Amino acid sequence: MDREVDCVLLTWKEKSPSGRVYTRCQIADEPSDLPWGPYTVFFAGYTLSTTKFDNRWMLTFLPPEIDLERAA
Numbered sequence: 001m002d003r004e005v006d007c008v009l010l011t012w013k014e015k016s017p018s019g020r021v022y023t024r025c026q027i028a029d030e031p032s033d034l035p036w037g038p039y040t041v042f043f044a045g046y047t048l049s050t051t052k053f054d055n056r057w058m059l060t061f062l063p064p065e066i067d068l069e070r071a072a
Contacts, residue, residue, distance in 0.1 A: 005031050009043055011062065023066070027057040 007030040014022050027041070027050065034052060041048040046066050051058045 003034075005034070007041075009041065023062040023064075025060050025062050027052075030057075 008028040009025050010028050011023055011025045014024050016022065025048070027039075036052050036054070038049065038051050041050060048060060048062065050060045
């Protein structure tokens with residue numbers, strides 16, 4: 001099914017035990033009728049793959065080349 005919807009991409013920083021900082025993200029405010037399965041998210045010229053399973057979005061790491069300040 002090809003379908004485009006608006007949603008919110010929540011992002012936050014996490015630090016690994018080794019001290020490396022990662023940016024994590026998760027989908028929010030999406031339509032409730034989206035089925036389980038793989039999805040492609042497009043934002044600010046970037047593409048991100050994620051999955052919806054058991055009515056929850058899998059947490060995803062953002063690639064380090066994505067500048068969140070510029071993308072916002």
